[in-house]
Amino acid sequence: MANGFTDRRVFGGPPDRPSGSVTGPGTEYTGRYVVLLDPSDQESGLNALRSSAGIASVERVRGAEAANAAELLERPDVSVHFEELGAAVVEVRPDQRHTLVTTAEAEPSIIAAEPERMVYAMPITAPQQAPTEFFPAYRSDEDVVACHTRTEIAAAQGPASDEQSFTWGLQAIRANLTDLTGRGVKVAVLDTGVDTTHPDLVRCVEGTMSFVVGEAVEDGHGHGTHCVGTVAGPKNPQQAPRYGVACDARILVGKVLSNQGSGADGQILAGMAWAIAQGARVISLSLGAPVGPGELFPQTYEILARRALERGTVIVAAAGNDSNRPPSILPVSRPANCPSIIAVAALDKSITPSFFSNGGINGQGGEINIAAPGRDVRSAAPGGGYQTMSGTSMATPHVAGVLALLAEANSNASAADLVASLKSGAFPLTQPVRDVGAGLLQAP
């Protein structure tokens, strides 16, 4: 039944769905639209909607009259304009909804317009496509609104504890729902090497190089194998659950840390140069060294990262695990603290910052850029098995994997485009930007 101006609440029940595509259970709309107006020119936006979409007559509500708003909102013949908020809840006939959205998009004084929705708490495991649009946006696509609602609730509730098919991390970033696999995209993992005979990983390794004198690329630590697995572990591992973000990405394994887990900047620079020369679109650095409060980023890494971006390569690095929250929050490590390197924070299953995860204490690049699953992360282990590890080191390859998906989706994208897509695709969290940056990593 169409939800017009009349009789919406005659029977006292919940509002009807709007006509048009309705996508699955759990999504309800009131039929109204929420419109965000340019605060300095609110009347232009409303006039545009009046003349083109024929919205119902507008009643202004100012602060002191807010108590009346609920009553006004109930009236199907009235649109309500909250002047102090620069927002309006407008009534529109179902056949005018599309016109309203297109008008909103074209009218510069309208910042956003979207269907008003009913929100209920619901489980987060519904197998739905993840939202990719940034919020707010101009949209009439109810799929997107529904998905956004689900992700919002997912972020609030945390992913399912069920890891039978997918790790909690893949579920949280919605890598289990995308059709993208990172096919053909080269990702360099500069770490302690890899177990080159691990049955899950043998097919994803494109090339290897050791920058550690006297050590082969074979991983004698476990850190590197774990990180490679998170980027590109297979769709069907020897043993469930699936744990790799970009199953068909091609991994360049540069061993820059010894089997004891140590490495110097010179080795890391050499590994980065090799990765870029090999055509890596992404370099994943699950490594770093602590810096003090107020310490500036290393200029050499920053210059190198800028040159890498010019060549189409994005660098992501772990923010570091020096914190002990609460109350101790220590600054983002180097080289993640470079302005041109993506600094990755770690999240727990509850989608809150892990207690060890460093924060954006220092300015000038020392910010967190994005947050990803980094606690109790299952991935590959040397010897053909699996292990669960925690750290910003585990969060970082999730981000590298998503960048591979983005690069596959748009092979002509520049490095700057990939970074912009990564950040705008993240789901904003309620935690401080200092701790989570743009928010929870999301697969496209």
Added chain:
Amino acid sequence: MSESPRSAPVGVIFAVDPDRFAEVVRALRQAGLTVTSEQPELGTLSGTVTEDRLPAVEAVDGVESVDREGTVRLPPPDSPFQ
């Protein structure tokens, strides 16, 4: 005789002008740098130099940045946090 701190070698990394990489590296060597790795395509290199020669290598024309070389140390493999 024990080395004084001024003459102890320290690790350094550089970004230099990639368009005249060889020339700058040559000048750095002349200023006292021992090169340990070089990445001509990206214009970076690493090396060691005695503390008292640091101002001289920093002053080489074409050097865009000099940082003390840092070392990454992961926790041991059995540590729960990585």
